[in-house]
Amino acid sequence: MSKSHLFLSQKMKSLLEKRKSREALEALILISVVTCLNMVFGYFAAAFAFYLSFFKWDYIGPMEFVGLKNFMVIFKDLWRGISGAYFFQAPFYTGLKNILLYTAIVVPTQTILAMILAAFANQKIKGVQFYKVSYFLPAVTSPVIIALIFIWLFMKQGYINYMLQFVAPGFAPDWINDKSYLLYAIALVAIWGTSGHFMVSFLAAMQSIPRDIYEAAMLEGAGPIRRFIYITVPMLKPMIVYVVVLGLIGALQMFDLAWVMAGSNGGPGGAGYTMALDIYNEAFINLRPGVAAAKSIFLFALIFSVTYVFQKKYKVMVR
Amino acid sequence: MKYSKALEKTTSLVIALILIIAIIAVAWFAMRPAAPPPTTTVVEKVYIRFAGWSAGETEMKNYEKIIKMFEEKYPDIAVKYEVITQMFHENILASFGAGVAPDVFYLDSAWAPIFTEKGALYPVSDIVSQDFINQFYDFLLEPFRGPDGKIYGLPKDWSMLMLFYNKKLFEQAGLTKPPDTWEELEEYAKIIADKTGKPGLAIYLGGFNRYMPVALSYGAPKPWFDDPGDASWFDDPAVEKTMEWYINLYLKGKIEREKQGLTPYVVAPQDVGAGWLGDAFGKQEVAMVISGNWMIPFLADQFPDFKFGEDWDIAPVPRGPEKRVTMAYTVALAINAKTEHPDAAAKFVEFILGPEGQKELVVKMGHTLPSIKGLENDPNMWPQHKKSLSFKYDIVQIFLWGPKSGELEGKISDIMASAMREEISIDEALNAMKQTVEEMFRGG
Numbered sequence: 223m224s225k226s227h228l229f230l231s232q233k234m235k236s237l238l239e240k241r242k243s244r245e246a247l248e249a250l251i252l253i254s255v256v257t258c259l260n261m262v263f264g265y266f267a268a269a270f271a272f273y274l275s276f277f278k279w280d281y282i283g284p285m286e287f288v289g290l291k292n293f294m295v296i297f298k299d300l301w302r303g304i305s306g307a308y309f310f311q312a313p314f315y316t317g318l319k320n321i322l323l324y325t326a327i328v329v330p331t332q333t334i335l336a337m338i339l340a341a342f343a344n345q346k347i348k349g350v351q352f353y354k355v356s357y358f359l360p361a362v363t364s365p366v367i368i369a370l371i372f373i374w375l376f377m378k379q380g381y382i383n384y385m386l387q388f389v390a391p392g393f394a395p396d397w398i399n400d401k402s403y404l405l406y407a408i409a410l411v412a413i414w415g416t417s418g419h420f421m422v423s424f425l426a427a428m429q430s431i432p433r434d435i436y437e438a439a440m441l442e443g444a445g446p447i448r449r450f451i452y453i454t455v456p457m458l459k460p461m462i463v464y465v466v467v468l469g470l471i472g473a474l475q476m477f478d479l480a481w482v483m484a485g486s487n488g489g490p491g492g493a494g495y496t497m498a499l500d501i502y503n504e505a506f507i508n509l510r511p512g513v514a515a516a517k518s519i520f521l522f523a524l525i526f527s528v529t530y531v532f533q534k535k536y537k538v539m540v541r
Numbered sequence: 542m543k544y545s546k547a548l549e550k551t552t553s554l555v556i557a558l559i560l561i562i563a564i565i566a567v568a569w570f571a572m573r574p575a576a577p578p579p580t581t582t583v584v585e586k587v588y589i590r591f592a593g594w595s596a597g598e599t600e601m602k603n604y605e606k607i608i609k610m611f612e613e614k615y616p617d618i619a620v621k622y623e624v625i626t627q628m629f630h631e632n633i634l635a636s637f638g639a640g641v642a643p644d645v646f647y648l649d650s651a652w653a654p655i656f657t658e659k660g661a662l663y664p665v666s667d668i669v670s671q672d673f674i675n676q677f678y679d680f681l682l683e684p685f686r687g688p689d690g691k692i693y694g695l696p697k698d699w700s701m702l703m704l705f706y707n708k709k710l711f712e713q714a715g716l717t718k719p720p721d722t723w724e725e726l727e728e729y730a731k732i733i734a735d736k737t738g739k740p741g742l743a744i745y746l747g748g749f750n751r752y753m754p755v756a757l758s759y760g761a762p763k764p765w766f767d768d769p770g771d772a773s774w775f776d777d778p779a780v781e782k783t784m785e786w787y788i789n790l791y792l793k794g795k796i797e798r799e800k801q802g803l804t805p806y807v808v809a810p811q812d813v814g815a816g817w818l819g820d821a822f823g824k825q826e827v828a829m830v831i832s833g834n835w836m837i838p839f840l841a842d843q844f845p846d847f848k849f850g851e852d853w854d855i856a857p858v859p860r861g862p863e864k865r866v867t868m869a870y871t872v873a874l875a876i877n878a879k880t881e882h883p884d885a886a887a888k889f890v891e892f893i894l895g896p897e898g899q900k901e902l903v904v905k906m907g908h909t910l911p912s913i914k915g916l917e918n919d920p921n922m923w924p925q926h927k928k929s930l931s932f933k934y935d936i937v938q939i940f941l942w943g944p945k946s947g948e949l950e951g952k953i954s955d956i957m958a959s960a961m962r963e964e965i966s967i968d969e970a971l972n973a974m975k976q977t978v979e980e981m982f983r984g985g
Binding site: 279280281282283308309310311377378379398399401486487490491492503505506507508509511 | 635638655947951956959964965969977
């Protein structure tokens with residue numbers, strides 16, 4: 223290497239370093255903007271909620287420190303629920319019970335459905351773009367609008383019961399006004415609304431699976447279903463964990479669909495009552511923001527531990 | 542190369558700068574005080590913020606119009622009208638918590654004790670003349686009277702319950718007059734269901750405030766709950782009897798009738814595919830509902846072919862053996878205790894609530910009833926509202942059950958609904974109601 227070349231490369235290097243440090247500075251400035259917003263609206267709000275959970279407050283007067291009294295309200299409620307009190311006497315327990323059932327229905331179903339939809343969307347067939355858009359459309363529509371449309375579809379004389387009479391004659395439940403069906407109706411809407419969103423995640427992951435694995439499997443005589451089960455699904459494992467974790471977080475704090483479809487009191491028999499609804503009612507109807515904050519901490523702990531245990535068990539780096 | 546690098550650098554810096562400026566701007570807009578600094582203006586102008594919900598675009602436009610009139614009359618006061626369309630009181634409470642509450646705002650009677658008790662309201666009676674206050678119906682002022690006897694809010698309008706009945710369905714069923722007693726109400730509902738195939742009456746599942754006229758007309762004591770001992774209200778024989786009757790209206794009128802394969806004579810709005818009582822009545826799915834003045838403009842607007850006088854009419858709420866009772870619902874304009882401009886706020890309240898303001902905002906709009914006396918015979922008053930004012934009642938019970946009215950209404954209504962759906966027995970419901978009241982006021 224000639225002297226001039228060496229000089230040039232050194233110059234390039236220093237320029238590159240300079241450029242790098244400048245880039246780092248610019249990145250810092252840009253990131254700090256988002257961080258500031260996150261600090262105020264995310265972390266500050268969370269820290270304030272934690273602080274508030276030890277106080278009695280009515281928004282107007284001064285705060286009064288009450289220690290763990292707000293948390294006692296929660297445990298009393300849970301104990302009462304376990305002892306078999308009516309749903310309206312143990313609202314938090316009702317919300318917890320419902321949301322666990324809802325999560326158990328929604329998360330596995332939406333994950334499997336999203337994977338199947340992605341497998342279809344990944345095929346080289348005519349008009350696949352149309353299907354992708356159709357699947358994804360619910361994800362960009364407001365949940366409130368979706369819920370309102372579904373209330374109409376789920377009416378006793380509605381379209382869903384009309385279609386059901388061809389599949390299961392005589393089965394025409396009053397989805398929204400019957401406590402045995404309300405939560406399932408809400409879960410169906412949630413599955414419909416979120417599967418398309420997660421389909422996109424799966425589709426992206428599927429497209430990064432090397433084609434030669436499939437080719438090798440095809441040469442060995444594996445059919446499409448076997449290829450899906452033995453290649454696609456295992457290769458998607460990190461994405462499955464990601465989708466399940468996001469699904470769990472979303473499902474456990476569900477509010478909007480229940481608010482619109484069941485109402486703030488959870489509808490018939492409290493069947494559509496969720497923990498998030500209870501937190502809202504505690505804060506703005508019962509005017510006990512301290513208790514509401516304590517309930518939020520409980521919900522946070524629940525979401526955190528469920529997702530932590532899930533990730534720990536499946537030990538995969540979540541993207 | 543150099544040029545493009547410089548350009549790149551400038552672009553990144555400009556973007557960063559724009560973002561920072563945007564954040565500062567957003568923060569400034571969010572955190573700036575209600576009134577812009579008056580230093581730059583020649584005449585010192587006072588700014589007040591006025592918050593209300595909206596019953597529609599027309600109401601908003603009318604308010605904007607009247608605010609303009611006010612600003613013309615008082616050029617040194619400017620009013621910023623803020624419409625909170627959803628969860629109004631929650632928003633106002635949160636704004637108190639954040640220290641940015643408006644100067645003047647709507648206040649529902651059921652929420653009044655909470656705000657008064659916490660010292661959040663400015664005593665209007667300290668700043669407005671007694672003559673002005675004397676114009677209002679006295680019973681409408683009650684919810685806004687503090688423990689010190691001062692008035693903390695002036696009612697902007699009011700509504701009361703009445704019986705709406707479908708004349709055509711009555712005719713088909715061979716009925717010539719609306720029911721006068723609660724027994725007749727049930728009897729007529731049954732006759733209508735049998736003769737016309739349409740349910741006679743629609744009620745809400747739950748609805749403590751809709752049940753209240755029944756209890757009071759049977760001699761139940763005036764409800765007031767602010768102590769665990771007040772749970773004994775539910776032990777009153779009149780309460781027990783009427784609660785059983787009210788819950789049974791649905792159990793017998795809907796559930797049992799359907800089991801027998803007959804047309805139900807009592808339904809809830811959702812049973813006939815309606816969103817609320819007004820909707821069920823307007824669609825002519827039911828012959829009778831007991832609802833308030835707010836239903837009148839709704840029917841006129843949504844069901845223009847279903848005409849008052851020809852197709853439907855109103856009658857007083859049925860009476861019990863003791864009395865005839867109705868419920869009244871009112872909303873006041875209240876002034877924030879921490880307002881920097883109480884005088885300007887009071888002037889605004891006087892302007893809006895005075896005869897001129899109410900003529901424009903209440904009488905002409907036809908949504909509700911004026912809260913000051915003397916407008917009953919205004920030529921612009923809708924005939925339906927005028928008729929509702931002619932009904933005579935022994936008690937006009939304001940929607941207010943004590944300091945926790947909203948919470949109590951919700952919880953008791955949920956229990957009533959549960960009993961109406963056969964999830965719990967009537968006895969269990971009454972016990973649960975008592976327990977709810979006891980726990981609510983046991984402290985902590």
